[in-house]
Amino acid sequence: MVTSLLMVLPLIVSLVYKEDCYISFLISMGVSLAIGFTLMVFCKTEDRVIYAKEGFVIVALSWLCMSAVGALPFVLSGEIPSYIDAFFETVSGFTTTGASILDDVEMLSHGTLFWRSFTHWVGGMGVLVFIMAIIPASTDRSIHILRAEVPGPIVGKLVPKMRDTAIILYLIYIVLTVIEIVMLLLGGMPLFDSLVHSFGTAGTGGFGIKSDSIASYSPYLQWVITVFMMIFGVNFNLYYLLLTKKIKSVFRSEELWTYIGIGLVSTAVIAFNIRDMYSSLSETVRISSFQVATIVTTTGYATADFNLWPDLSKTILLLLMFIGSCAGSTAGGFKISRVIMLFKMIKREIKSLIHPRAVGVVRFEGKKVDDPVLKSLSAYFAIYVACFIGIFLLISFDGYDILTNFSASAACFNNIGPGLGAVGPAANYAGYSVFSKFVLSVAMLLGRLEIYPILFFMSRAAWSKK
Amino acid sequence: MKIVVAGCGKIGQTVIGSLVAEGHDLVAIDSDNEILKELTNIYDIMVICGNCADSDVLEEIAIHEAELFVALTGSDELNMLACFVAKRMGASNTIARIRNPEYNDDSLVFLRKELDLSMSINPDMLTASELFNILKLPSAVKIEHFSRRNFEMIELIIKSDSELDGVKLADMKGRYGSKVLICAVQRDDNVYIPDGNFVLQAGDKISVSADHTDISKLLKTLSIHRKQSKNVMILGGSKSAFYLAKMLIHSGASVKIIEKDINRCNELCEKLPHAMMIHGNGAQQELLLEEGLRSMDAFVALTGMDEENILISIYAAANNVPTVISKVNTHELATMGARLGLDCIVSPKNITSDIFVRYARALKNSMGSNVETLYKIMDGKAEALEFRVQPHSRITEIQLKDLKFKKNILIAGIIRGKKIIIPGGDDVILGDDKVIVVSRDHKLNDIEDILG
CATH class of the missing domain: 3.40.50.720 (NAD(P)-binding Rossmann-like Domain)
Known part of the structure; x- marks a missing residue:
């Protein structure tokens, strides 16, 4: 079963290769190569069939290893001296959270900044999916890896072969990222800045390179980023449908419309709520829509300190944190499709209370949702709430106020980044204790991999031979 | 090559399994979601739940891109309808399973033409003809024909009192004449492509190639019963x-x-x-x-x-x-049956899926591969393929002993016009010959693939 560790080697290598300017990166590369190689030697003899269990373990283990190794450059370069801080920062990167422990981002070197943002980009679509796209030999059962890594209740393939599916997803991802880079360049943003911000947007991560995030850029650039955040929050399958000219089915997507609806309504309400704080209407709309987009897609950039906003707006943002965006996108959160199905299920339950004999079918995207899917959905909801409460409780030891703790848990668990109160967009997570940082790191991984792989990884069943 | 398989019953699953192993892009359609879920866990394929004759379903999987559409549901009528719809929507080739005997007489020709089917397949009929072949030559376990029946490859089991027990292959020539070649041996669960130093044992299953008359002669010298079962x-x-x-x-x-x-x-x-x-x-x-x-x-x-x-x-x-044949569809049970001493076990789903593999390779043939016939021998662990050799190929006009072959490859026969050559080291292959190759662990698409 541990066989799966094999996968770690190419994965780490592919990641770390990206940076070349610093010795610390070279050392990390060496370390990761060494680890990968040792693992390869140790695991060679066992057979390589990947069942559901192995799928979970591979994904969980790879993500942990990646984060552990990915943290090395920060430590070695001396820019983040404490390992746990660096670990937090890296997990935050790979899980596309964007929560930082740094007081002053601007003092970091370019290489480190780039690496930080690049983890977003890689983590957004999924590292193992990337590996799958580039290595030719994938076994028949590797669907389990895809299932464990790609967020969403139902994972479907676009084309018969897994590898082709992975390639298509990554191509769409790359093309969209490049378009954004070009758009930002056209708006006068320097090349380095636009690269970093595009990576952050594409992975819906949110690491910036300025203390005030995006606020100091021009309105045009802010709009570009808003739009692209929303774009990356859409299910990537829809882009494939667009490419294959099945526009009709794109427009029939319930999830897409709900997503857009949620975005527009929240923007409108917040804009109305904060109308007195900004001078012009266009500024109000720009700022509120940016904030809504950044939260709903779980990115975590900011153009305004929403800590200072009225409570209604803050509450809306907090709720949006939980909802997240579409399944099959790079965003985190509970996912809109799940919310929709959950509500439909509740509707059916109520109906069956009133008409005990009524037979109801839950439909989603025009198709019937099978009972097992609904069952696992309610289980997921329960476990989601349970995990959240656990995290909330554990970090409450640190003595911050409830709002801070609550929003910090929500922001990490849903991979957003900035929360409210003491962890608001203008502040950071540096104040938390080592223990809380570790808990929050785990929370981010839980959120990104949708709980099960990590939870399963920590259970005994994963390691028993049976 | 994109292949769509509709209907994932026993036969459908076997066909999917062997076509995936051939490296094709597969899409499976079935009305039962559970089966499909299980399939996606095992194979790297795309699945869709629905009615395979529904044009919306076929539209969704982009049927016009499919090179081959195969309908294998339990209902003949549904299969025919599905193939008809698929063909009209742009699938290049369609194959329907039609098993009802009432359709399988003269009306089959009419149906095939009117529905524009590339082929109709009847697993029961295929099983029956396989059984019939065996009963014609009861001591053989399996018989495959190449090149319009001129060339045969039969599988035999060496019984403990047989003359062949303990014979070195290099000595075979002296004893039985040169016209017989043993091209594969199955011992326990392993399949060997033997060379001259290989020694046969009782209990081995061997695959022998020869032309029709020589096989009779061999069987006679071995005093093996070869009268048709009456x-x-x-x-x-x-x-x-x-x-x-x-x-x-x-x-x-x-x-x-x-x-x-x-x-x-x-x-x-x-x-x-x-x-x-x-x-x-x-x-x-x-x-x-x-x-x-x-x-x-x-x-x-x-x-x-x-x-x-x-x-x-x-x-x-x-x-x-003297001859006992049993039909066993489950692979696990078949191996168990063999262990219990049943020599001859026939599996309809394997027979059917062999046909599809052959058909898919032949389709590829028109896209550049040169396989004429293909048989899976030794329980599917080895393959016998017939190639047509292009003139000026790299393997022509060189003595076989001077050619460097890959491992586990053997030339079982050369067919030149009407002449059949059971090759030795001095023989050469010429352009326009047909060559029969036995191989293990290779996926051959061209005769030149056999060179190391």
Whole structure:
């Protein structure tokens, strides 16, 4: 079963290769190569069939290893001296959270900044999916890896072969990222800045390179980023449908419309709520829509300190944190499709209370949702709430106020980044204790991999031979 | 190549499995979501739940891109309709499973033409003809024909009292003449492509290639019984039993069919006036003995239950019936049956999926591969392929002993016009020859692939 560790080697290598300017990166590369190689030697003899269990373990283990190794450059370069801080920062990167422990981002070197943002980009679509796209030999059962890594209740393939599916997803991802880079360049943003911000947007991560995030850029650039955040929050399958000219089915997507609806309504309400704080209407709309987009897609950039906003707006943002965006996108959160199905299920339950004999079918995207899917959905909801409460409780030891703790848990668990109160967009997570940082790191991984792989990884069943 | 398989029953799954192994892009359609879920766990394929004759479903999987559409659902009519719709929507080739005997007479030609089917497939009929081939030459386990039946490859099992026990292959030439070549040996679960130093043992299953007359000669020298079975008892009145009985009667054998269901008995009785129908439970040993099991030349177990087939076949073998064949569809049970001493086990789904593999390679053929025929031998662990050699190929006009082959490759025969050459080291291959190659662990698409 541990066989799966094999996968770690190419994965780490592919990641770390990206940076070349610093010795610390070279050392990390060496370390990761060494680890990968040792693992390869140790695991060679066992057979390589990947069942559901192995799928979970591979994904969980790879993500942990990646984060552990990915943290090395920060430590070695001396820019983040404490390992746990660096670990937090890296997990935050790979899980596309964007929560930082740094007081002053601007003092970091370019290489480190780039690496930080690049983890977003890689983590957004999924590292193992990337590996799958580039290595030719994938076994028949590797669907389990895809299932464990790609967020969403139902994972479907676009084309018969897994590898082709992975390639298509990554191509769409790359093309969209490049378009954004070009758009930002056209708006006068320097090349380095636009690269970093595009990576952050594409992975819906949110690491910036300025203390005030995006606020100091021009309105045009802010709009570009808003739009692209929303774009990356859409299910990537829809882009494939667009490419294959099945526009009709794109427009029939319930999830897409709900997503857009949620975005527009929240923007409108917040804009109305904060109308007195900004001078012009266009500024109000720009700022509120940016904030809504950044939260709903779980990115975590900011153009305004929403800590200072009225409570209604803050509450809306907090709720949006939980909802997240579409399944099959790079965003985190509970996912809109799940919310929709959950509500439909509740509707059916109520109906069956009133008409005990009524037979109801839950439909989603025009198709019937099978009972097992609904069952696992309610289980997921329960476990989601349970995990959240656990995290909330554990970090409450640190003595911050409830709002801070609550929003910090929500922001990490849903991979957003900035929360409210003491962890608001203008502040950071540096104040938390080592223990809380570790808990929050785990929370981010839980959120990104949708709980099960990590939870399963920590259970005994994963390691028993049976 | 994109292939769509509609209907994922026993046969459908086997076909999907072997086509995925060939490296094709597969899409599976079925109305049962559970089966599909299981399939995606095992194979790297795309699945869709729905009715395979529904144009919306076919539209969704982009049927116009499919090179091959295969309908294998349980219903003939649905298969035909699905193929018709798929063809109209742009699938290049369509194959339907049509198993009802009423469609399988003269009307089949009409149906095939009108529905524009590339091929219709009838697993029961295929099973029956496989069985018939074996019964024609009862000591062989399996017979494959190449190049319009001129060239045969038969599988034999070396019994413990056989002359071949302990013979070194290099000595075969002196004893039986040069015209026979042993091209694959199965011992326990391993398949070997043997060289001259290989020594045969009792219990080996060997694959022998030769032309038709030489095989007879060999069998005669080995004093192996090779008369066609004249008295055959068939257990179970299934569709394949019907086809088999028809073929046997046509060739002059006498056939006794035992069937539990009286209605089915009557039905078969009406269609097969020359066969003897017995109504009774074949699992009763008394009944089998009463009907003269011991005097039969052959016993064929064709009920729908694998377990029943295996157990009754063992009973028949214990009663010294010379040839006992059992139909077993489950792979696990088949290996178990072989371990219990059943020599000859036939699996309809494997026979069918071989056909699809062959068809898919032939389709590729038109896209640049040169495989003419393909058989899976030795329980699918090795392949025998027939290639047409292009003039000026890299392998022509060089003596075979000077060619560097990959491992586990053997040239089993060269067919030049009407002449058949069982090759030795001095022979050469010429342009326009047909060459039969036996290989293990390779996926050959061209004759030049055999070179190391």
